[in-house]
Amino acid sequence: MKFKTTPYHLDLLKDEDRLSAFFEAISEYDGNTDLAYDLGCGSGVLSYFLKDKFDEIISIEINKKTYDCAKDNLAVFDNIEVVNSDVLEYEFTKKADLIVCEMLDTALIDEEEVPILNHVRKFLKKNGKIIPQGIINTAELVNLERHNIHWDEGVNYEVFSKPLVFCELDFLDEINPEVEVDMSLKATKEGLINGLKITSFTKLNDNLIVGPLPMLNPPLLIPLDEKEIKVNDLINVNLKYIMGNGIESIQTQYY
Numbered sequence: 001m002k003f004k005t006t007p008y009h010l011d012l013l014k015d016e017d018r019l020s021a022f023f024e025a026i027s028e029y030d031g032n033t034d035l036a037y038d039l040g041c042g043s044g045v046l047s048y049f050l051k052d053k054f055d056e057i058i059s060i061e062i063n064k065k066t067y068d069c070a071k072d073n074l075a076v077f078d079n080i081e082v083v084n085s086d087v088l089e090y091e092f093t094k095k096a097d098l099i100v101c102e103m104l105d106t107a108l109i110d111e112e113e114v115p116i117l118n119h120v121r122k123f124l125k126k127n128g129k130i131i132p133q134g135i136i137n138t139a140e141l142v143n144l145e146r147h148n149i150h151w152d153e154g155v156n157y158e159v160f161s162k163p164l165v166f167c168e169l170d171f172l173d174e175i176n177p178e179v180e181v182d183m184s185l186k187a188t189k190e191g192l193i194n195g196l197k198i199t200s201f202t203k204l205n206d207n208l209i210v211g212p213l214p215m216l217n218p219p220l221l222i223p224l225d226e227k228e229i230k231v232n233d234l235i236n237v238n239l240k241y242i243m244g245n246g247i248e249s250i251q252t253q254y255y
């Protein structure tokens with residue numbers, strides 16, 4: 001099937017590993033199939049994957065141009081209703097068996113995944129599921145070439161520690177968007193550090209975890225004050241951010 005899209009959503013469609021991960025997670029879903037919500041449906045591709053499983057799919061998209069594409073793409077499927085609305089303003093009247101919500105970004109800082117899920121979880125049936133079902137975040141000490149917060153998209157940096165898991169979220173749980181973590185990272189070599197690399201692993205379902213992909217959570221590189229370190233030094237870093245409030249909410253300091 002040929003999809004009408006905006007340029008951004010075309011890039012999302014071109015990332016075949018991202019698409020196949022979602023396709024697999026939706027194909028493996030084995031719960032009840034009365035109603036699914038596709039929140040932030042974009043071009044409608046995930047609703048398209050849901051169409052043969054569910055009696056009813058409600059697909060919500062905030063952006064009018066994107067909504068127009070999804071509405072056209074999904075017009076032939078009688079069981080899909082496409083709605084142009086902010087999920088936070090939509091009047092939910094029914095509980096769903098499955099919520100699909102791909103508003104992901106690295107550590108969920110820049111996009112609205114967490115505020116949206118905190119808002120809609122009450123419209124999920126008792127044994128309902130969410131795809132993706134969670135996220136795992138890791139941190140590493142690095143030396144960065146650039147001194148602003150940026151994504152790992154063709155930039156150079158050197159890694160000075162093993163990854164440390166500092167956060168694991170299950171989307172079925174109520175999530176406090178305000179994150180503050182103290183972490184001790186052990187240096188694996190000597191040199192100058194000036195940053196943290198944050199990597200997110202997306203848990204699509206119990207069997208499927210995907211690491212960063214070009215259009216799914218490229219690692220985030222965050223500056224720290226410069227520090228000379230030796231092998232086996234424990235470097236204590238305090239990291240704060242608010243999920244859904246943007247990368248401007250990130251604060252780091254040594255403690």
Ligand SMILES: C[S@@+](CC[C@H](N)C(=O)[O-])C[C@H]1O[C@@H](n2cnc3c(N)ncnc32)[C@H](O)[C@@H]1O
Pocket residue numbers: 009012013039040041042043044045046060061062063066085086087088102103104112116
């Ligand atoms: C990363 S894209 C995913 C699109 C599509 N689900 C896919 O997987 O290709 C996230 C989409 O969520 C939409 N979105 C963001 N915030 C929203 C909100 N509050 N309500 C509804 N849609 C929203 C964006 O416009 C964008 O199309």
